[in-house]
Amino acid sequence: MATLEGPGDASRVVANFSDLTDKEAHCADDIIEAYRQAMSGYRPRPMLSRAWLWFKVFENSWDTTKPVPTFPPVPPVKHQDLAIAVGWLDQDLPPSTCASRRSKAKDKAAKKALGKGKAAEQFVEAVPKVALHRRRGQPAYLRARLLPAGDDIEWFWTDGHAKGLDPAFVNLEDIDTGIKVDMATVQAWALDVHDHVVQNRAHQCNLEKTVYWMRCRLVRHVGAIAGGHRPSNPTAVDFATLDTTKLLWPLAIAHPKLSDALKSNQPK
Structure with missing residues (x-):
């Protein structure tokens, strides 16, 4: 439940962590807890202390007399961001x-x-x-993705335009070194890429939203009119938009049908 605002002092300027009263320092505890829960499944664990988040609130000389900058829109993750080149086509594809x-x-x-x-x-x-990107010698890509239902992993093999293909037509190879590799290795690469992209996105987007909501809550708590208007009060409906996309490595390790060779490639 959202923290209730106090009567506040609209003439008072809060510009840094040391300016906060004890009540103000706790006015966004529900926001901080939502952030902590959303980030609990990611590694490395971000800084989660109340003090650190308040320091982020006052970054770039922000104070309660200034407008609350909204967080930028989150661009969708593209297939190309999550796929990795794993070899070459050994023949022209249909x-x-x-x-x-x-x-x-x-x-x-x-x-x-x-x-x-x-x-x-x-x-x-x-x-x-036969399109150029489906001809022999063109790169092939692999993407690991979570199936819509359940905790199963799908291995999506594609050409350079994200169109599906049969992995039987792919010579697996590290395209940077020319060294031949096996299926377990390229699957591990795909899991690495997925989890790296997902974690970076969650770290950035969730922190931006949390700082924005904390600023809104503080402005309302002190009774200020930042930038000529009073920001809306963030609630659980807003917190539900925090990114909690699952990581795939934990699912792969627990998956009974995936090989031990793949699991041995888990990042330490």
């Missing part, structure tokens, strides 16, 4: 499902435009060309 579907739709429209005459009967469907 068109992706999407490309085949587009080609069939185009042929159907072209045939329909010919009507029902002889030309339509003799119509020959075009053979889809």
Whole structure:
């Protein structure tokens, strides 16, 4: 439950941690607790002390007379951010499902435009060309992702345009060194990339939101009108937007069907 605001003193300026009264130092405890819970599953553990978070509140010379800068919008995580190159295609691949579907739709429209005459009967469907990024020698990528239901991990193999492919057509290799690698190694790489991206995003986005909410709460608590208006009071509805995306390495270690060779690559 959100902490209730006190009557405050609108003429008083709070500009650093030492200016806080005891009540003010605790006015955002529900926000701090929500942040702690959201970050509890990530490593390394961020600084979680009340004092450290209040110091972040007053960074960049912010005080209760100034507007509360909103946190920037969180850009979506792209497939390319979570996929890692794991080798090369050993042959030209058939068109992706999407490309085949587009080609069939185009042929159907072209045939329909010919009507029902002889030309339509003799119509020959075009053979889809092999796109450059699906030709032999092009890089192949692997992404580890959490299945929507449950705690299972999916291994998503793609070309350079994030279209699926069969891993049987991939020569596994460290593309920087040219050294051949095995399946367990590339799966470990994919888990590393996923968890690194997820953790960095959670650390940044959750801290930005927490600092914003703490500033809003403090301004309301002291009765100030920051930037000409009184900010809204953050509640549990807001806290539910904190990023709690699961890490995949803990799931992989506990997964009964994943190999010991993969699990032995877990980061120390």
